[in-house]
Amino acid sequence: MFHSDFPIFYLTVDVVLFAQRDGELAVLVVERGEEPYAGSWALPGGFVGDGEELVDAARRELVEETGIDGEGLALEQLRTFGAPDRDRRPHRVVSVAHLAVTRHAEAPTAGTDARAAVWLPVDEVAGRLAFDHDEILAHARERVASKIEYTQLAASFLPPEFTLAQLRGVYEAVWGHPIDPGNFQRKLRAAPDFLESTGASVKPAGGRGRPAEVFRACGRPFDRIGSPVLRSAM
């Protein structure tokens, strides 16, 4: 039997979608079109549907509000935020935050409740979000910085084929400090469960310079790699 006098909740999902833009870590935010916080920046998200998996709801809301292609998106649960006063409205709204990474930092198109949707550098957006989304963003930032240490997640910021210099750029953007190219090369080449060479080579970023070897990631975004790429050690 079931006591129906238990409190009821509304359940939402929020998505922190990261990408690399101009060598910086950028996050996708929307301008809210409805109260509360109308006109403020917020993370894309919305209510979970009847019979819908949490992660599916996250992907759906992302597509609806920003037009971002949900396919080939590394998406994972971050944590749940449920402080009783986190939503001004007279209902308890608990949100399951998700972390996502994409290689397509294409222009988003606002939809449904969102008045606008844009990529912004994380440093600019921190401290200005609606609800408790600043806290969510801070958690997400720490998580992604940590995840690229011991998973292949960094490759999800890039197209299927990429050079080690591009991959190094991802680590630099996420961690916010430069990495020695030589040591990075040596370390990543020694991780057989992360990268495989395609044999091809391609012109470097600026057009000038020696061509770079092209690699592919072996596994899935959140698969663990054998020897971690430690922040302190780079």
Next chain:
Amino acid sequence: MFHSDFPIFYLTVDVVLFAQRDGELAVLVVERGEEPYAGSWALPGGFVGDGEELVDAARRELVEETGIDGEGLALEQLRTFGAPDRDRRPHRVVSVAHLAVTRHAEAPTAGTDARAAVWLPVDEVAGRLAFDHDEILAHARERVASKIEYTQLAASFLPPEFTLAQLRGVYEAVWGHPIDPGNFQRKLRAAPDFLESTGASVKPAGGRGRPAEVFRACGRPFDRIGSPVLRSAM
């Protein structure tokens, strides 16, 4: 404003409480007294109250169902389980699972919905839990094994003052394999942000043997330590 036609959810918390018993990793489970799954083992947990913080709900349910003292308990959110079919009952029940560690592996006392409450070795209980609690336990086990690598969480399995041999016993119980005493000593003594010596020394476990130096943990359970104690490296 607020569309009340959004689906409503019931929200529960579940707690995976670990302790060390007889050199093994043990988990606290209850025998369910009500349907569904009456008579089956399950993780302690229950419905979140009106206006109640998630982590407070977890602590309350733990005390209610098992009589375990919630004070001085390392308690942290694990992740949220919300598959549409995870509860047989005709309502959507989403559960926020929590991870906890205690030094008091005292005898629990069953309460409220629980018919019994006991400590069981994790290896015995795996595969026999109600709902999706096996999955939750597996996540918790992996999380605690990972957390003791780079936080002080291992000390939460022990009284405030302990020897390095006791601490080594915790790592061995959680990881399930023996660790070289000498190397463990060298590694942990070199971590100044983890342990501080009390100067005292105490008779070893079996009564026989050289007295061991007594240490105290410096920080809080989930604080990061400077140099991680890697599983692979032990």
Next chain:
DNA sequence: GTTGCTTGTTGTCGAAGTGACAACTATCGT
């Protein structure tokens, strides 16, 4: 073409950390 610049890749070397294992120390039981 040659020179110089830029970028990718490989090499070198000292410092530090690791795993295996031996040696030493302090207590207890007999």
Next chain:
DNA sequence: ACGATAGTTGTCACTTCGACAACAAGCAAC
């Protein structure tokens, strides 16, 4: 006193890391 037990320190070969130098391969300007 003696051996058994458990905590602690030492040794050593091996690996990894960070800093930095050196080399390779393209482009642009002259």
